[in-house]
Amino acid sequence: MDLSTKKTYFLITGASKGIGKCMAIECCKKFVKNSLAVLVARSASGLEKTKNEIEQNNPQIKVKVIPMDLTKANSNDYDNLLSDSVGNCFGSDNFERAIIIHNVGSLGDVTCKAKDFNDNQKWSEYFHLNVFSVAALNSQFIKKFSKCEKIIINITSKCAIEPFNSLTFYCSGKAAREMYFRCLANEEAIDSKSNILVLNYSPGPVDTDMSLEIQNKSSDDNIKEVFGNMRAKKEILTPIQTTKKFIDVLEAKKFKSGDHIDYFD
Ligand SMILES: NC(=O)c1ccc[n+]([C@@H]2O[C@H](COP(=O)([O-])OP(=O)(O)OC[C@H]3O[C@@H](n4cnc5c(N)ncnc54)[C@H](OP(=O)(O)O)[C@@H]3O)[C@@H](O)[C@H]2O)c1
Structure with a gap:
C-alpha cells in the first residue's frame, strides 16, 4: 500500500507531542x-507546532487543528468534529482514502497496586478517555467515510497482552481497546463489501513524557529501573524510529486486518 497515491483524509488524536506528533x-x-x-x-x-512542521514539509496539503479534551467527549462531539473538519468545501465523498490513528492515551494512576483500585469513578474516567471515547470516535469515523477505503490504526502496547506491575489501569485499558479493534476487524473480515483495514500497532518503549512518567512515578521499583536503564543506555526508542517502522509495516501490508504488530516483530 502506497500512502502517496490517493487523496486522503487523515485524523490523528494525541498529535501535540510524543509519538502522535x-x-x-x-x-x-x-x-x-x-x-x-x-x-x-x-x-x-x-498542535500548532505540529501543523507548522507539516506545512513546511508538504505545503500541498491542508491541515486543521482541533484542540479538544477527549476525556468526556461523546458520539455527538465526534460527529461534529468530523463534520467540521471535513467542511463544506471538501465533503467526505471527495476523499479516496480515510485514515484514522487512535494514538491518544494516558497512563492512569501508576502509584497504586491492582488490589487498591476500588474507585469506580477513577476506573470510569480512565476507560472513558482510553476505550469508550476511542470506540465512539471510531464508529462516527466509519459512518462519515462509509464509501471510501478506510485504514484504522490503534496505537496499542505490549501492555495489552502482558501484565506489568503498577500499570493496572494502562494494561486493562489497552487490552480492552485492542480487543474492540480485533472484534471490529473480525466482523469486517466476513463482510465482502467491507472497505476497512485495521492495524493494532505497538510502538515499543519510546522516549516520551509518558514513558518518563512511568520511570518517575511507578510504584514498582523494577519497572522504574528498567525504564531508567533503557533511557541511560539510550536503548529506548525515539519517536522517529518507531514511526518509520510503523509506516514500513503499513505500506508493506503483510499483516492480517486486526493483527497486533509490535516494533520488535
Ligand atoms: N511511550 C511509550 O513508551 C509507549 C509505548 C507503547 C504504547 N504507547 C502509546 O502511544 C500513544 C502515545 O503515547 P506517547 O508516549 O506519545 O504519550 P504522550 O507523549 O504523553 O502523548 C500523549 C498524547 O495524547 C494527548 N492527550 C492526552 N490526554 C488527552 C485528552 N484528555 N484529550 C486529548 N488529548 C489527550 C496528549 O496531548 P495533550 O496533552 O495536548 O492533550 C498527547 O498529544 C499512547 O496511546 C500510548 O499508550 C506509548
Missing part, C-alpha cells in the same frame, strides 16, 4: 495534493 509529521510527508490532515489534542500550541 511524529506520526502526524511523517505520514503527512507522503500525502498527495488536497489531502486533509486533522490534528486533535488538548494543547492548541502543541
